[in-house]
Amino acid sequence: MTTLLHLDSSPRPGSVSRRISGEFAETWRKTNPEGEYVYRDLAADPVPHVDSAQIEVMHRLETEGVRDLAAAREAARTPEEKASWAVTWPLVEELLAADTILLGVPMYNFSVPSTFKAWFDRVLIAPLILDPASGEGPLRGKKVVVASARGGAYGPGTPRHDCDHQEPYLKAALGMVGLASELTFLHAELTKSAHVPRLAHLKDVAAASYRTALDGARAHGGV
Numbered sequence: 001m002t003t004l005l006h007l008d009s010s011p012r013p014g015s016v017s018r019r020i021s022g023e024f025a026e027t028w029r030k031t032n033p034e035g036e037y038v039y040r041d042l043a044a045d046p047v048p049h050v051d052s053a054q055i056e057v058m059h060r061l062e063t064e065g066v067r068d069l070a071a072a073r074e075a076a077r078t079p080e081e082k083a084s085w086a087v088t089w090p091l092v093e094e095l096l097a098a099d100t101i102l103l104g105v106p107m108y109n110f111s112v113p114s115t116f117k118a119w120f121d122r123v124l125i126a127p128l129i130l131d132p133a134s135g136e137g138p139l140r141g142k143k144v145v146v147a148s149a150r151g152g153a154y155g156p157g158t159p160r161h162d163c164d165h166q167e168p169y170l171k172a173a174l175g176m177v178g179l180a181s182e183l184t185f186l187h188a189e190l191t192k193s194a195h196v197p198r199l200a201h202l203k204d205v206a207a208a209s210y211r212t213a214l215d216g217a218r219a220h221g222g223v
């Protein structure tokens with residue numbers, strides 16, 4: 001059975017990134033009626049920030065070079081570590097169980113929302129990082145789709161291209177754990193043209209960008 005893990009991180013009911021990720025999920029579920037669908041709303045149900053107890057566990061895993069996931073699962077020792085690890089480990093298991101990972105991630109301050117970053121800081125633990133010797137890792141080969149919305153435009157040749165720390169950041173962080181080989185970005189840009197008067201003349205460009213992202217969601221969700 002194939003599994004889709006779908007995360008959203010925009011808090012807005014009218015969110016564009018949610019509409020794109022929703023389109024992908026709907027298509028995927030029609031294409032995979034027997035598949036398992038797991039949904040996590042990081043805005044409605046935020047993951048607590050990584051704390052000193054989890055960092056202690058992570059340091060121990062790194063010091064001891066633990067890569068075995070069964071050993072990592074049991075790595076917490078103190079009551080504080082066990083409480084923190086009990087938050088993190090189910091998130092790690094969700095990632096491990098997924099064949100396709102769908103991330104609804106708006107651009108916030110040229111990067112990602114803090115709710116998404118909090119989830120990332122919890123789940124990207126050392127045993128998931130690609131082994132430098134073999135290049136292998138337990139998440140390697142999974143398909144990842146990023147449904148993104150941005151107020152402005154950041155494509156090649158645009159004045160703000162160099163300010164895009166969303167896509168390059170996600171590529172780097174996902175690549176660290178082997179999730180960049182089948183990585184697709186679906187960006188809807190210029191969403192601010194809907195409510196910022198000085199950008200109103202760009203509404204048609206924004207609409208075209210949104211349509212392209214939705215088409216991409218349907219195309220990739222139907223595979």
Ligand SMILES: Cc1cc2nc3c(=O)[nH]c(=O)nc-3n(C[C@H](O)[C@H](O)[C@H](O)COP(=O)(O)O)c2cc1C
Pocket residue numbers: 010011012014015016017018106107108109110111149150151152153191192
């Ligand atoms: C806190 C915050 C920071 C933002 N920072 C940026 C930014 O740096 N660049 C940009 O183009 N748009 C920025 N925006 C606009 C959002 O990217 C845009 O509204 C997008 O559509 C939000 O995604 P959503 O529609 O899924 O909620 C920001 C919006 C918020 C709320």
